Amino acid sequence: MPNNQFKKGELYSFITGKASTAVARRLQKNFKRAGIDITIEQWSVLYHLWKQEGQSQQQLCDATFRDKPSITRLVDNLEKQKLVKRIPSKDDRRINLIYLTKEALTLQEKTMALANKTLNEALTGVTIAQIDMAKEVLQKVYENLSP
Amino acid sequence: MPNNQFKKGELYSFITGKASTAVARRLQKNFKRAGIDITIEQWSVLYHLWKQEGQSQQQLCDATFRDKPSITRLVDNLEKQKLVKRIPSKDDRRINLIYLTKEALTLQEKTMALANKTLNEALTGVTIAQIDMAKEVLQKVYENLSP
DNA sequence: GGCATATAGTTGTTTATGCAACTACGAATT
DNA sequence: AATTCGTAGTTGCATAAACAACTATATGCC
Numbered sequence A, B: 001m002p003n004n005q006f007k008k009g010e011l012y013s014f015i016t017g018k019a020s021t022a023v024a025r026r027l028q029k030n031f032k033r034a035g036i037d038i039t040i041e042q043w044s045v046l047y048h049l050w051k052q053e054g055q056s057q058q059q060l061c062d063a064t065f066r067d068k069p070s071i072t073r074l075v076d077n078l079e080k081q082k083l084v085k086r087i088p089s090k091d092d093r094r095i096n097l098i099y100l101t102k103e104a105l106t107l108q109e110k111t112m113a114l115a116n117k118t119l120n121e122a123l124t125g126v127t128i129a130q131i132d133m134a135k136e137v138l139q140k141v142y143e144n145l146s147p
Numbered sequence C: 001g002g003c004a005t006a007t008a009g010t011t012g013t014t015t016a017t018g019c020a021a022c023t024a025c026g027a028a029t030t
Numbered sequence D: 001a002a003t004t005c006g007t008a009g010t011t012g013c014a015t016a017a018a019c020a021a022c023t024a025t026a027t028g029c030c
Helices: A008-016 A018-033 A040-051 A057-064 A068-080 A102-122 A128-145 B008-016 B018-033 B040-051 B057-064 B068-080 B102-122 B128-145
Strands: A084-088 A096-100 B084-088 B096-100
Touching (some): A008 A018, A008 B018, A008 B040, A018 B008, A040 A057, A040 A068, A040 A084, A040 A096, A057 A068, A057 A096, A096 A102, A102 B008, A128 B008, A128 B102, A128 B128, B018 B040, B040 B057, B040 B096, B040 B102, B068 B084, B096 B102
Antiparallel strands (some): A084 A096, B084 B096
16 A cells, blocks of 8 residues: 655656756767757657668657657658658558668767766766666556556 | 666656655656646646645645746646635745635546555555655655755 | 538647747856 | 856747647548
8 A cells, every 4th residue: 555655845856857857958968969869759759760770660669668659740840851761561551660860860870979978977976776766667667557 | 885776678768756756657647547638747837736725836846846936837827727826925026926716626636646646556566664764765865966 | 302410621820849049147167 | 347257147049848630541331
């Protein structure tokens, strides 16, 4: 019976996720400072495409925890910036497969380095054991709320 | 030197805060199901006003980790829904003090119950010690990135 | 084959965010 | 008192999110 675990002042910041917001903002700032002109949301899509190119939009929805309209528009914007291309699947004409442009490939190394740097800034003074614990809790929370 | 703490697959979800996103989405759903027609962002402002009415917009910025334009617009929308009122300060004519309407006061009990219920759903199977640990890590991350 | 149903993706609408530029007022300095 | 600087709040613009409604294609069943 996990009641009263959250004192009033803490409940709000847990729900709103101020820590992850702060990390995201810092990463965005680090991108900007390095002259990289993409949003973290766009980066999060590229991140999954770097792992595996040619995914469908639906697969990107699942990977990034977004709904279909969100991915449609993120891919729209990535296409405008010439970072990805929609290629219709030959097997199933409903499906778009998303491929990276050369330009997007060159972004990978730089942005991943910035992401790691940002996380290191964020996790200064936190032990590896603590990080593992926190990840475990967050994972459990996510699973508890997954439909 | 906390390098390599994040294996590739985990980095993304830490940055994007999928757990807190899930909590927020669930809370929003629970509001809707209870016939309460406010967004969680609006609720987060009300939350601080319930603790202390008559705060300035700047104070709400600090409390909710938002910038001034965001609060301006949230207060706009809350005013439209007749949940708050802007009252110009008599001491300093630059300042708006934000007060709750009767309607907003009646929302407090219901929504706080729903927020607690949502957190209990989220934290099922997580021990109090784990929660404390996770909170500590998230707090440290937030502090590390605070200017 | 033809119809019902499911899946992939798009579009419209409302709300929210971040940043830059702006107005209005107050405080400090000279 | 006038100038300068800082603070409170607003507005414009671009991007993104959630939800509902929509189109197009595929699949399964009769």
